[in-house]
Amino acid sequence: MAEIWRIIGVMVKYPLLSAHKIPHEFQYTDKLVKLLMRIAQTKPYLEEYLGQPLELQLLRQAKIRAITFSNQIEGNQLEERGVTKIIESDEREDLSKDEIEVLNYRDALDYAETLAKEKGRFKLRDLCDLQKLVTRDVLGDKKQSGALRTIQVNIADAHSGKKIDDCPEAHQLRGLMDELWHWLDESQETDPFVRAFAFHYIAVAIHPFADGNGRTMRLAQHLLLLKNGAEIAKFVPSETAIMATRDKYYASIRQCKALGSLNPIVEYLAECFAMSAEEVFKESKALVRKSLGRKPEARHAKILNLSKQKKEFSISDIIAILGEVPRRTLERDMETLVGTRQLKAIGNNKARVYSKGPKK
Numbered sequence: 001m002a003e004i005w006r007i008i009g010v011m012v013k014y015p016l017l018s019a020h021k022i023p024h025e026f027q028y029t030d031k032l033v034k035l036l037m038r039i040a041q042t043k044p045y046l047e048e049y050l051g052q053p054l055e056l057q058l059l060r061q062a063k064i065r066a067i068t069f070s071n072q073i074e075g076n077q078l079e080e081r082g083v084t085k086i087i088e089s090d091e092r093e094d095l096s097k098d099e100i101e102v103l104n105y106r107d108a109l110d111y112a113e114t115l116a117k118e119k120g121r122f123k124l125r126d127l128c129d130l131q132k133l134v135t136r137d138v139l140g141d142k143k144q145s146g147a148l149r150t151i152q153v154n155i156a157d158a159h160s161g162k163k164i165d166d167c168p169e170a171h172q173l174r175g176l177m178d179e180l181w182h183w184l185d186e187s188q189e190t191d192p193f194v195r196a197f198a199f200h201y202i203a204v205a206i207h208p209f210a211d212g213n214g215r216t217m218r219l220a221q222h223l224l225l226l227k228n229g230a231e232i233a234k235f236v237p238s239e240t241a242i243m244a245t246r247d248k249y250y251a252s253i254r255q256c257k258a259l260g261s262l263n264p265i266v267e268y269l270a271e272c273f274a275m276s277a278e279e280v281f282k283e284s285k286a287l288v289r290k291s292l293g294r295k296p297e298a299r300h301a302k303i304l305n306l307s308k309q310k311k312e313f314s315i316s317d318i319i320a321i322l323g324e325v326p327r328r329t330l331e332r333d334m335e336t337l338v339g340t341r342q343l344k345a346i347g348n349n350k351a352r353v354y355s356k357g358p359k360k
Contacts, residue, residue, distance in 0.1 A: 014182070066105075
């Protein structure tokens with residue numbers, strides 16, 4: 001195919017992708033920039049809890065939701081409660097197809113996060129290994145597991161069965177995947193989120209596998225984000241928003257080819273990630289409030305951190321950062337910190353201010 005383009009004298013950077021009308025370019029539209037800003041606004045708050053006790057709870061919640069909804073997008077019927085039960089039991093005998101898919105995705109997600117920590121570049125072999133884990137024990141033809149497909153397939157809505165798009169023939173896959181990896185190498189300076197979302201779409205449009213393409217590419221998106229330092233991805237299961245707006249997902253795929261641009265799908269996936277990140281942001285704040293209300297140590301740490309930032313502060317300043325905690329509880333906290341010489345009290349009653357204590 002590349003030779004044909006050269007013969008007719010047309011300079012095409014990605015001839016096979018172009019021949020199949022698979023877009024590989026995008027623009028930083030106002031809409032896309034605003035969506036990336038929404039993601040960025042949640043990032044500092046969520047990343048503040050890396051290494052904090054809250055992290056384990058948020059990570060576990062994100063993993064359960066990613067497994068649940070990535071599988072649901074493909075027709076799996078299990079809800080979060082059922083997924084949690086299967087993962088906790090970790091039994092592989094006498095399971096239904098839906099239950100096997102849960103354990104498969106759990107293992108594939110763990111593997112993707114392991115690959116993300118490695119220094120080497122993301123390879124086609126890695127993508128094939130992810131697909132092999134996703135389709136383990138559920139794909140009839142084992143030759144189609146962990147390898148580029150040798151059969152013809154179409155992109156279809158898993159719920160309605162409606163065909164969304166035709167896919168390239170099997171003999172063209174190697175060349176298409178070579179072009180995809182060339183694109184990946186050349187896009188290293190692109191915004192990490194845009195790059196991961198674009199890869200997701202281009203790979204799905206190629207549809208390199210007999211089964212498991214959607215799940216595998218969502219895992220690849222996750223892996224690419226982590227490899228590019230976007231640790232927030234661990235906390236944000238954007239699959240929840242994709243599942244809730246599944247019709248828009250398929251509509252965006254169609255629009256990309258019609259417009260010859262990556263923007264419809266990149267903007268859609270960016271919006272899904274932003275929506276999910278904002279939801280996790282709200283939930284994490286609620287968890288913090290609950291934790292602070294129960295554990296005086298956590299409240300004390302917040303107050304002492306304030307004493308490092310401000311030379312003097314009042315009870316009003318403390319309420320501003322711990323407004324969900326009753327005032328009387330905060331007053332008792334202050335008495336404790338003053339009594340242990342971690343803080344110093346100056347003045348009486350309403351005029352009282354506090355500063356860092358003499359205790360080291």
